[in-house]
Amino acid sequence: MASCFRSKATAAAAAAAGEALRLRLRSAAAPWRWEALASYHHTIQAVPRETAGSRAAARERRKGRVPAVLLTLAGVGPGEGVAHRQLLTADRKQLGDMLKQTPYFLSTPVRLQVRAGERSTAVVHSGTVLPIKVHTDETTGNILNLVMVQADEGAMLKVNLPVEFKGEDVCPGLKKGGFLQKIRASLVYLCPAEHIPPKIEVDLANLDIGDRVSMNDIAVHPSLKLLSKNETMPVCKILASKPVE
Known part of the structure; x- marks a missing residue:
């Protein structure tokens, strides 16, 4: 019975020592680490x-x-x-x-x-x-x-937004064996701080071979302003075949 009490006391002391060490390490660390x-x-x-x-x-x-x-x-x-x-x-x-x-x-x-x-x-x-x-x-x-x-809020920021293409699995042009030529990986917009989208999505669901998506074809929040000297420049095209490098 005495040994049982000693083992419990030893375990309790070890747990207390461990907790004390954890608190010391926590207090020594930079605040952002905890x-x-x-x-x-x-x-x-x-x-x-x-x-x-x-x-x-x-x-x-x-x-x-x-x-x-x-x-x-x-x-x-x-x-x-x-x-x-x-x-x-x-x-x-x-x-x-x-x-x-x-x-x-x-x-x-x-x-x-x-x-x-x-x-x-x-x-x-x-x-x-x-x-x-x-x-x-x-x-x-x-x-x-x-x-x-x-x-x-209210500040206008110049933001380089990544372009993400969606709908490749249902794109008619790609189903016919066409090739998606990705021309722009990002687009620059002037955005209000409260309306910054994480990305710009380009929908390929209705594109056939020969179709293209231009910068000004992409629908965005009306408060965003595209910063480009030529808004008709293509973001992507559906080609009949992969271009020869």
């Missing part, structure tokens, strides 16, 4: 950085961080320029996970929380941003730099 999963994958956690330049950026990367820049536009109209640049640093692992979770990362507004410091829980800035540039290492795939723009 955010709830829902917030973790939808909110970029960042802290300010004071120094720019390649050497400072290299130091951040050695610490597992990503140098980032937040741009604030001068106004809500197009072409009004950048009013402010804020230097930030974000967690590389968290950004990598967000890239995996969000297939249209560069056309999807996300939340941004800027904390006072790496160990601080005080939020000094919070808002919606649009990631517009991600620079990655070709060898390792690690994120090297991130550029975001403040995406407040």
